[in-house]
Structure formats: structure tokens, C-alpha cells
Amino acid sequence: MVLNFIELKNFRLHINTNLEFSKNINYIVGGNGQGKTSLLEAIYYLCTTRNLNQNSDNDVLSFDKNIFEINGNFHEYSTNKVRVFFDKSVGKKNIFLDEKQIHRASSLIGKFPVVALLQSDHAITQGSPAERRRFVDSIIAQSSETYLKLLLDYNKVLRHRSALLSKIKEFNSPQLFDQLDAWTISLVKVGSEVIRHRISFLKEFNEYIQKPYEHIMGKKESPVIKYVSFTNSFDENIDELFKKNIIEKRREELGRARNLIGPHRDDFEFYIDGLELKKFGSQGQHKTFQIALRFSQFFYLKEKLKITPIFLMDDVFGELDTYRAEKISSYLGSIGQAFITMTDFSKLDKLNVSENDKVISVTNGNAVYAH
Numbered sequence: 547m548v549l550n551f552i553e554l555k556n557f558r559l560h561i562n563t564n565l566e567f568s569k570n571i572n573y574i575v576g577g578n579g580q581g582k583t584s585l586l587e588a589i590y591y592l593c594t595t596r597n598l599n600q601n602s603d604n605d606v607l608s609f610d611k612n613i614f615e616i617n618g619n620f621h622e623y624s625t626n627k628v629r630v631f632f633d634k635s636v637g638k639k640n641i642f643l644d645e646k647q648i649h650r651a652s653s654l655i656g657k658f659p660v661v662a663l664l665q666s667d668h669a670i671t672q673g674s675p676a677e678r679r680r681f682v683d684s685i686i687a688q689s690s691e692t693y694l695k696l697l698l699d700y701n702k703v704l705r706h707r708s709a710l711l712s713k714i715k716e717f718n719s720p721q722l723f724d725q726l727d728a729w730t731i732s733l734v735k736v737g738s739e740v741i742r743h744r745i746s747f748l749k750e751f752n753e754y755i756q757k758p759y760e761h762i763m764g765k766k767e768s769p770v771i772k773y774v775s776f777t778n779s780f781d782e783n784i785d786e787l788f789k790k791n792i793i794e795k796r797r798e799e800l801g802r803a804r805n806l807i808g809p810h811r812d813d814f815e816f817y818i819d820g821l822e823l824k825k826f827g828s829q830g831q832h833k834t835f836q837i838a839l840r841f842s843q844f845f846y847l848k849e850k851l852k853i854t855p856i857f858l859m860d861d862v863f864g865e866l867d868t869y870r871a872e873k874i875s876s877y878l879g880s881i882g883q884a885f886i887t888m889t890d891f892s893k894l895d896k897l898n899v900s901e902n903d904k905v906i907s908v909t910n911g912n913a914v915y916a917h
Contacts, residue, residue, distance in 0.1 A: 547622040547658060547854050548883050549589060556611040558584040559911025567885075568904040571878055573894060574887045575916065576908035582887045585906075585913070586662070586858045589885060592618040592628045593660035593856065595641050595651040603632045603639050620658055622853055628658070652698065656688045659847045659855035663840040663862055670839065671823055671832045675813035682814055685843050686747050689850040693743045700736045704805050707733055711803040733808060734788045740809045741775060741784055748773050748814075751846060758841035762834050762873045767818050769835060774813040833865065837874060844881055857884040863897070864889060871897070891916075 548569045554560040559581035576582040583598075587606065590598040597606065607614050616630040629642040641648045648654060669677040687694040707729040714722045752771055759769045777787040791807045792799075799806050816823040816835055823835055840857075847855050857878075863871050863886070875897040878884055888894075894905065907916040 547620055547856060549592070549856060550619045550621055550625075552585070552588060552592070553615075553617040554584075554588050555613075555615040556608040557588055557614045557616060558606050558608060560584055560588075560913070561608055561911060563911065563913050565906065565913055567883070568902060569883050570900065571884045571886060571903040573897075573899065573903065573905045574885060574908060574913075575889070575891055575894075575905060576887075577889055580908050581911040581913070582908040583860055584911075585908070586860055586885055586887060588616045589618070589856065589858060590660060590662060591616050591630050592620075593654075593658040595630065595639070595654055598662060598664070598858075599666070604634060607632070607634060626658075628654075652694055655694055656691065656851060659688050659851055659853055660858065661840055661844045661847065661855050662858040662860070663837060664858075664860045665862065665865065667836040667840070668832065671816055671827070671835050675811070678814040679810070679812065681839070682744060682747070685751070685846065686743060689847055690743070693740075696736060696739050696743065700733075700740050700809070703729060703732045703736055704808070704810060708803070708805055711799060711805070714800060715803045730792055733805070734785055734792065737808045737810075738784045738788055741777065741812075744773055744809065744812075751842060754842040754846045755838055758845075758877065759834065759838040761877055762838060762870060767831075769838060770817045772815045772817065774815055775809065776807055776811065830867075830870075834870065837862070837870075841877065841881075854882040857881050859884065859886040861887050861889060 549567055551564070551566045554563040557563075563585075565585075574582045574585055584606070587598045590596070597603070603614075612634045614632050616628075618628050620626045620628065627642075627644055629645075630639065631642070632639045641651065641654065643654065643657075670681050683693075683697060687697060707726070710722060710726050710729060713719075714726060748771055755769050755771065759767070776791050777784055788807070795806045816827075818827060818831060818835070821827075823831060827835070844855055844857055847853075863874075866874070878886075891905075899905070905916040907914050
């Protein structure tokens, strides 16, 4: 898949920016705070309808403006136009695909797959379990409409059950306990399916992570991801284990008015040669693992969707030593279209820039072609 062009209006520093892109690698160069990362944000909006850094839509509005607009043209087997329009006065974001409005953002997920390698990816290997769940869920949701629907349904059940637990704590009504039993049945049913999808995904994904990690580090180390769940064992009946754990935690859930059991509290652990990365990994190993995860995500989505994702890299080369930078640069030739931001033109000397690539210079929201 290729993003041919993008048009930005009132998007951060970009008051009126129009760019055509190379179908290969697009290097976006500019100092801090000049608007280079904003281009990646806009691309991510077109692919997912959401902000790259989980900021609100209000945050990306240009100063003293009430609306922003992003237009883009994608091409894979056919050409599709995507438009994102936000109006601050009504607090609403509208999405259009080929001039037709989409009322559910989930309808766009997976149609224009995207992978983003960011500096904030350190949170995946070093942060909370929520970061790792978000990483895994985002990959499965892009590759499976079934899982995306399951995840939406599960989160809906969680919200209703949480609100009910709060009411029970306050009113202690017998009628509310009957409702709780009904929502518990739904929680177990949908939650068990979420777990099964994660287990199935991880069995495949562990094979995908081997190749990019080996490319960066050679055959010195072997990476593995393990799923850590309340069920403790995936050999037994997940539904029954779920029910058993819910019963055991019932009094505590009522006392704390919180959902304490379910895949929303699970974790994923990363290992290198049998040692847990979070406990024993060096900074270099963490960075290598993060990069390998994103390249694995790329090739996994490409295989599952039969569409080549767009690859975004935000100022990652500035954090890498020369060895890793050269290894990753040589790998970029196999991934299709990529957008890479960096702060310094001198860093281009370390990379394999070809005549088919584009170099875009960004200064205070003004973007011009430099190569």
C-alpha cells in the first residue's frame, strides 16, 4: 500500500501543507518543534482515525483555529481517498472514505494498515502491562475484524459490570446481584474468546519476531514472548477457569467495586535466551527488542491482510549506535513505503538513501523537497 499524497489544514504548525510522497522511503528532516512528527501524526490519523500519541483531537489544532482537515490518497489494488475533518465548536470528528461518511471508526481499522516505531516504544518493554496489552491488541485488531469486535464488546461489558459493582457497593440491592450474575456470564464468555485469540496470535507471532531480531543482532540471542494470564494454564478449559477465578474474587470485587479478573489485567513478558528482558535486559537489548517487535508487526500484518502496511519511524536513528542504524537501514529496503523523521541532515550519510527516496525539509510547519 502507498500513500500518494497528503493535504493538511490547520494541523499543528501546518496551516496549509501539500506533499506528494515516494513509494519507497520518505525522510522528513527538521529541528525539534518544527512540525516533522506532525506529518507522521496526520498519516496515522488517515490510517486509524486516531492520534499517533494518544492526544486529543483538540491538541492538534493550529493555534486560534477551530477546525483541522487531513486529506490523503492511498493506492494498493485500487485508489482510495480518506478525509478526516474535526470541528472544535461541536467537538466532533468526521471520517470520509471515498467521499462517503464513515460513522464507526472501527470500519476503517485494518483497511489501511500502519506500523509506527516511536521513541515512546520503550514503554512496551519497560512500562506497565497496559502498554503491552495495547501493543498486542492493536496488532490483532488490525488483522482480525472478529477480534476487534470482541475487544469492543468486552470493554462494553467491563464498563457495565464496573458501574454495577459500584451500585451494589452503595445500595446492596438483591435485584442488582441478579444483574451482576448476567454481566458475569457475558464477561466470561467474551473474555474467554479474547484470551483464545491472544494465545493463537502469540503462537504465530513468536515465529515472526525471530527473523528481524536475528537480522539486527545476528544469531547471538533468541527472543520469545510469553502470555501471562490469571488462568495460569492454557491447557485447561478457559471458561471454567475464568468462572472459578471470578467466584474466588467475588467478595473482593464487591468490596473494591472493580473488575479484578479477566484479560484486561493480563500481561505479556519478553525473554532473551530464557532471561526476562524487563529484569535482566540492557538498554541496547530493550531498544533492539522494541525495533524487532515493530518489524515483526509489519510482516505479520502484511501476511495476514495481503496488504503492505505503511511504516512510520519517529527520530529513532538518533538513539541508535552506528551498528544498529546500519542494520535497520539495510532492512528498510524490504518493507515498501516508509516515513522516517530525523533532526539532522548529517544522519542521512549513515543511511542507504537511494535516488527513488524523497527527503523533505520541515521548518516551522513549512515542508519543502530537499532531494
